[in-house]
Amino acid sequence: MGKFLTKREEDYSQWYNELVIKADLAENSAVRGCMVIKPYGYAIWEKMRDALDKMFKDTGHVNAYFPLFIPKSFFSKEADHVEGFAKECAVVTHYRLKNGENGGIEVDPDAKLEEELIVRPTSETIIWNTYKNWIQSYRDLPILCNQWANVVRWEMRTRLFLRTAEFLWQEGHTAHATKEEAIAETRQMINVYADFAENFMAMPVIKGHKTANERFAGALDTLTIEALMQDGKALQSGTSHFLGQNFAKAFDVKFATKEGTEEYVWASSWGVSTRLMGALVMAHSDDNGLVLPPKLAPIQVVIVPIYKGDEQLALVREAGNAIMDELKAAGISVKFDDRDTHKPGWKFAEYELKGVPVRIALGARDLENGTMEIARRDTLEKNTYKREGVTEIIKNLLNDIQNNIFQKALKYRKEHTFTANNMDEFKEHIEKGGFVNAHWDGTTETELKIKEMTKATIRCIPIGNTQENGKCILTGKPSKERVLFAKAY
Template sequence: MSNIRHALNTKREDDFSAWYQEVISAADMAEDSGVRGCMVIKPWGYGIWERIQRLMDDRIKAAGVQNCYFPIFIPLANFEREAEHVEGFAKEMAVVTHHRLISDGKGGLMPDPEAKLEEPLVVRPTSETIIGDAMARWVQSWRDLPLLTNQWANVVRWEMRTRMFLRTSEFLWQEGHTAHENREQALEETHRALEMYRACAEEDMALPVIAGEKPENERFPGAVETWSIEAMMQDGKALQAGTSHYLGTNFAHAAGIKYQDREGTEQFCHTTSWGVSTRMIGGVIMTHGDDDGLRVPPRISPQQIVILPMLREKPEDEELLAYCEEVRASLAAQSACGEPIRVLLDKRPGKAAGKRWDWVRKGAPIIVEVGPRDMEGGKVAVLRRDRLWNSENGKPDFAFTPRDEFSSQAAAMLEEIQQGMFEQARERRDANITRGVGSLDEIAAFYDGSTKYPGWIEVQWSKPTGDALDKVVEKLKAHKLTFRNVPRDAEPADGTCIFTGEPAVERILVAKAY
């Protein structure tokens, strides 16, 4: 069998950024669209998104949150009335000013000056303000609360530097928006969403994450508390993979979301919002990809098992295809990770070995090759994407297995791959969080370039605010470092703040980040 080691030109250790772009291209996930900052998500990339959507949506619905759809356009006035929000957000956005095109008299088109909008419309960068308007209409009494809504939508943030999946002008996401009677209930929802994201990241995407609260300087504009899940990429950088915000009554004041409480008194609602996006896919690539391409965790893989018949464009092919179809059907009739196994019989013309590398690059969890001799012996050749190479002979590590035996093992194998990918990522993550760094100078030394992918540092701090915090943030920024979050499950503080020298009150993560 063919033995092309490393299906990619670039290795992670040589140039992680170039490797990332190459994986996206080699796995045929997405490409530049030619429209500024926007990408085309191709079937394999979109298929992964559909899986993430399906699994996340099940969790959202199970929590009693109802899906709605709100307008893509937001009037300027909505941004104007929430000053803090404007300051943080209302800058780089796509602005619609005209509603008609006409000929420019030179063979081209132009916006019709006669069709200028009285009030420009913004293409939503996020929907707090427009959903706030709806909540103000929908909520009158405490009986209407909690109000739990979510939408799956595209949003646009005009980005100057873009990178596929990680930062694009248009991206796809879900945004949950909820209204509650009081702080306690809103905080409970903030944490429910955060925990849902943790579970979805870890159980579905096999991405180990650290859930925690963002420091003041990293809060969503208008939020009272911002919580995040942070994942470590293989280059040691952090990826914020989802956020959940407790918004206090800030947006309720701006939009007039009020209710009569049980005593008949008018109160402002406490609201939350929470979102994850196609950025998650970037996290999957940078966590699970290797020097042969992508590896997709089985639960979110559009195809979990791909069967490749060794076709020879001869009459015998028919019998081989029938055999493969039997294998396919017997696998498709089974469940793994709680759903029917997704199995594809790839009948495209071309050599099996060539197609194999397509699927290795795409990261299908299990590849099954079947040649005439396998068929005669009632066998299949099974290749696991997570154990691609035989360490002794350096060849693809096929296991020649009786078809019935493979069929009875396949579900367990997929679950083992899922779990193994998570464990591998978690071990790497845990091995790359450094504790005990005692000063900002030591932090700077840690990231001086002598270690290529240095990972994260967890430090104790006194939780400075305002100017004091800004000063620390500036110093970190000089080393391209940021605060990630205060881990929810960290040990209590027991030392001194390395920034202020005051007694520490909690632990916080420091890292380079996407």
């Protein structure tokens, strides 16, 4: 087993690349840096999307849709924002093609756009240009909009899900009357993301503030959730930004207060992307393939019939269908794979590669004994159970798997979270991989110097961090809390 996949310890990044492709999640496309998300991968994304969408709605948000194209002039209105994204924007300059001289097709030079359009790398500008028209008075606030969309960032180096030129995401954009309210919204949404990561993805995360250097272009504060992958590198999995009045000022969005004065609107924005798919793969999977948390698995249970000849198949099929119906009635997604084109052993390996949490094998022997063999993907354990009460057994097992993979990931993170009191200790831990808590003097200069020396960056200043006096590991200057370092994706 496992011979179809490179082992993690041999070459972690090759293991990841192979797994994404072999598990049928995604593949590279004809377009540089852009991926095709295949049906099985997209089914997982849909589950993520649905769960998140519900959480957004439950916290009072509504969905809307804004244009893919943004007039170039909008972009230049917020200085930090332009600077952050300018280097990776795709630009539309023409609106027509024509037949070329030698049978090909070419851009019609007469069809040049008056104003060039930027393919959105994020939508703050077009949205704040729109909000200007929506907001006159405090009665129009708050606005709590989200959109599910694709965005384009022209990346130099891409990897399936982790960094692609085009990706899918959601971006929430909210407008508030007060600073406090906007900050509370920013905080609320990072909590929603953390909740989703831990309870659906079974992936423990650390919530915290980004340093000035790592902050979103145009934000006053960026909150992040950081997860630790199995190779000891951190992955930023979601961000929520407090934008202050930056965009309101750039797009002149003011409102009349109760008292009759005029104020700029306060803003937040927050997003998670298909990068979560990469996080999901790297958080749990093993050398046999994907390990999916039951709450996000497109297929939670697969039933594999084992039989000799058509007569046995008919009997096993009947029993299998009965189990499938029972489980489906309990809201469990089940696939009964009675294809006779593949042998059971082949199917076992296939569903392990694809991360199906639970497998039921059902054969003639089981029919005689009123039993079934149940294998769980996370531990690869197999046990024989009585056929009765299959729904309860499976329900408990799915819960168990969901909890177990979370605990496993949490244990991994605990074992790979270190404390360093000087540069030597710091380097040693960073080299091994994992999170390192260390004192830092608070300057960008020191942060960059540490990055240059060790490749580690400050992932975040954890929320609710314990305050303790100490000395910066690099400069020895006073510090009153430790910050979280790691090498990152």
